[in-house]
Amino acid sequence: MVQITYRDALRQALIDAMEADERVVVIGEEVGRYGGAYGVTKGLIDTFGGDRLIDTPISEPAIIGAAVGAAMTGLRPVAELMYVDFLGMTMDQLTNQAAKIRYMFGGQIGVPMVLRTQGGTGRSAGAQHSQSLEAWVMHMPGLRLVMPATAEDAYHLLRHALTMPDPVVFIEHKALYTRKEEADLTTAKRPWGKAAVRREGQDVVIVTYSRQVHYALEAAEALAKDGIEATVIDLRTLNPLDMETVIEHVEKIGRVAVVSEGPMTAGVAAELAARITEECFDFLHDPVIRIAGEDIPISVSQELEAGSVPSPALIGDAVRRLLS
């Protein structure tokens, strides 16, 4: 066990992966000399050199496209998008190329690349630097999708992503980088595709991922003071999606809130609500409630920014209402 930040855990995962596998290269804007806009790759260029920490021009479409080509020809690229908000300009390369190549070519070859990026609110970064766009990715066949909430998961999931034969989109949360936690970085851990039950309680199941795990846990602590005990499930990976763990708890408890920072409409929360309802309809006392981002852009004003995504208070209120 070590005390480590989410950021340092990610960095350690890259270091260990790059040491273990010569083919791993990191490619993106400011990943080398600068050490990454959020410092994840800091210092790596000193160890691994500019051939493996490849600083690029500001050319997101071609960064992802180059990673696709590199992955097809023997490297294991980690392509970094500085903000998930830049996904928009790379969606063609990500979804029409990376995600479909194995399929279109009849299984001849895969695209073992990891697209690392970060999203979410919390830094007054405004409408084009604060989004949660995982729903776009989750919708696209052929892509894996990882959204770690803890330092330990960040480490293990990134290591695992770098062994996957198919493209993985790995979305960090900008507000978590400085979070420090106890973490076990031994390689025995296997959080891939397996949800974590972060807290158990008999009254309600809260299903979530990424930063909202911590908000849900905060809400659960507050609820506990009122005698409401919540089970909090951290999905860790949205593709693959561990419905087994979710179903197991939902069938026992029958009341569910799903929480996602992304906009509500046609978002991840919709998929979770729909699937849980399909699978557990006869066990549900109430409809699955969705707690999600507002269907609005994010403002630069701290007040509006914070108000536009779920908070511990909102989760707590909603759950209280659900149980009353």
Add this chain to the structure above:
Amino acid sequence: MVQITYRDALRQALIDAMEADERVVVIGEEVGRYGGAYGVTKGLIDTFGGDRLIDTPISEPAIIGAAVGAAMTGLRPVAELMYVDFLGMTMDQLTNQAAKIRYMFGGQIGVPMVLRTQGGTGRSAGAQHSQSLEAWVMHMPGLRLVMPATAEDAYHLLRHALTMPDPVVFIEHKALYTRKEEADLTTAKRPWGKAAVRREGQDVVIVTYSRQVHYALEAAEALAKDGIEATVIDLRTLNPLDMETVIEHVEKIGRVAVVSEGPMTAGVAAELAARITEECFDFLHDPVIRIAGEDIPISVSQELEAGSVPSPALIGDAVRRLLS
């Protein structure tokens, strides 16, 4: 009433809008001299000239970006993307610019543009020319989303789209262009934001849009032979979404199938299922079932292509199972 194809109805809408409003221009690849890859703009350049039917280089990102700038400065551009599959390269301009400009700038100005495109399967066009990507758009605050199923709606919705103060994504279905129907093109019609009940029956509600409306109606005819009577709701616009009409029928009937051609996971069907369940939980005898595209890319092989999206047979089977 006239007999008219979906294609001709769209063309007529453009003609009438361009005659009514000098500011309307069409900008896109092959929209002028060629008349549009699917023939929608055929002949328009002869009437309106190359200044208003603007043939572009193959530069989707800049086409959408140029439409944004034109819309902000006094024109009413209809930007045509030849295939919705090319949305991937324009998502930045569409979602970070068009959709957010009014908001980011505190309401100073809007972006009254229409992005016309077509999607869906049916032409063996393969993985990069057959997708249904409306879920990406529906997820994005600030965008309207229209998916007409009939010639009459195609006409009126496009006319209405060209009066909207905000960006509208207008997605046609490639398999519908040659469909000929009775249509009333008088301007009294107002299908915008109002779902159409295409068929009424007391046993099940099928909620869908675009080509799947016709598949659902086919399925309903077959079901009727077995004594099952379905209500078929055509949503017409996914944003705004007419939940009122849906709720009204669901509360009466209590059994619902939602149908969408796009991939199932995190797709439009998920949003519809989640919302219907939220709003009508106590009226539901069964979970809302989702009939949607497979979570796979589309193949060029006709057999695999047809097999990977909902068909009248699949809808019929699922509904039969639901009611048994």
Add this chain to the structure above:
Amino acid sequence: MTDTRPSASPSASNADLLGLYRTMRRIRTFEERVGELFVRGLSAGSMLHLSIGEESAAAGVASAMRPEDTFTTHHRGHGIFLARGADPSRMMAEIAGKETGYCAGKGGSMHIADMALGHLGANAIVGGGIPAVVGAGLSAKRLKTGSVSLAFFGDGAMGQGILYESMNMAALWELPVLFVCINNQYGMGTRVDQATRNEAFDERARAFGLQGAMVDGNDVEAVAATAKDLVDAARAGKPGFLAISCYRFFGHARMDKSPYRAEEEELAGRQRDPVKIARAALLERGLAPGSALDALDTEIAAEMDATIDFAAASPAPPLASMFRDVFAVGEPEPEPVRTRLDRVLSKEIR
């Protein structure tokens, strides 16, 4: 890294220099106050990109524009907007995320806009605002407004494909458009020679059929003169491209201490100070006495001090404003999550 081409010979009259100096000094001082706003914890976040060192680009090009012209800027656009005539108090309030700001606190430093001044918007997406000027050019041509539309962006945007798509269209359609690259030698920590093999960016523009020029930002009069030629040509249907070389004096954003560049380089770079150079020229040419310039500077300092007070005293936007402006006034606002939850939960009849 340095511009080796001769800059266009200035055709602006000496009389303009004082005006250019004043604009540059106002930008410099405003940006210094933005830095203070941040240090005092009053800014909305730390993503503030100061244009100190680049004042000649803003002042010079803006001097070539007419009132009917429109423009977009990048994330480092305060100076351009000020040169265009923005109210610095409303700018500062926006940077603080306040209701009194240009965008009611929704946009912030990277999304300032003002339709009244033809500012079609700053952008936090590198290159994101470039194609809009193609569209504005189409409007100008079709609606015969006589306006030119200018896209301002950094050297980093030379990496964005959409720039080339846009330049190709502008040339093809002979639009009244000017692309202005403010080459401050860095995109974050990446020196321009670490992002491209050929820094003669004007060659790219010419390869697409545009007029292309490069000018040294040390000389604000040269910038103004070259810009005037290009803006006038654009108005006549000959779109162009202008690269202005300068030096980014400070870090990329407020948290960046620029560890990736040597102190000597920074010091040398800061010698290329267009404000100082213009001041020296004014004195040398006897166009203004030192005392008058001092008085001007003092006046500007007071003006800019007031912007912080204004921003600090302004209220945060009301929470409910969050749901406004997603769609036009008159269109229904998005349903708040809380309202939805309340409704759904109160529906239950168990």
Add this chain to the structure above:
Amino acid sequence: MTDTRPSASPSASNADLLGLYRTMRRIRTFEERVGELFVRGLSAGSMLHLSIGEESAAAGVASAMRPEDTFTTHHRGHGIFLARGADPSRMMAEIAGKETGYCAGKGGSMHIADMALGHLGANAIVGGGIPAVVGAGLSAKRLKTGSVSLAFFGDGAMGQGILYESMNMAALWELPVLFVCINNQYGMGTRVDQATRNEAFDERARAFGLQGAMVDGNDVEAVAATAKDLVDAARAGKPGFLAISCYRFFGHARMDKSPYRAEEEELAGRQRDPVKIARAALLERGLAPGSALDALDTEIAAEMDATIDFAAASPAPPLASMFRDVFAVGEPEPEPVRTRLDRVLSKEIR
């Protein structure tokens, strides 16, 4: 519309011309058979883009490649793949959407690929395959494979920004990469001068720091020689760009009758027939007697006839194969909608 620059003087020996002719003739005949496949209703759809008229680009550039080289193509890539050594029967089967095709019927004409021949894939997205060669170049450099990676695309792709992003990277990193533009004068119905102001595409490449050349596709030997120079240079770390001018003999895809161009233009364009020109040169230079060429043509015709029979006789892919290859073998397949529905509906205990 026509290439005014002198083509590089051919350095290929005369002896190669017969080989080049044979390759071109095989492409021509194959494409004619694809047309037949469509007319006979055996093709998967109508999105078939024939490279008739462009054979010299395929044959010439492929002759400059080594076995370890890799490449991507555009939607009009049959010829390039054949020149690279593809099995025409497996190609035809793929175009028919059959299980025996290169991609098991999933890809079709626009998504043929073959890792064994270094074909990283055709693409239905204009420009979509271009950045992959940058990545392949990075792999080659880092893994020291000695391979060059080539991107083939049409003049239409000159409108795509990602090309310039890719060229900039290739030049910056000195990658073993060659960008090959097959300028057949049209992108669908748009003549190249209707899509750009400056058709000297090599200038763009040079502006980014690449080697740039243009060559006349009438002369397959010139294409081969220029390509050889550029491929060799790329292998030595000097990436390049080559534009080959030719004429698209037929419509864009099978349904297009090219109403947008005059018949005289088409007839003149079809005079630029690289296959005929090579044949005439072979005869004129006495490199092969007419009878031998006739025999070769007959042999090729028979070979290509057989591809249609093979495709026609091949089975459609089994329906269950639909769920394969979304992810790698060993990873769980996506759950079919029917299975999900069955499970969900059978769960109900009402």
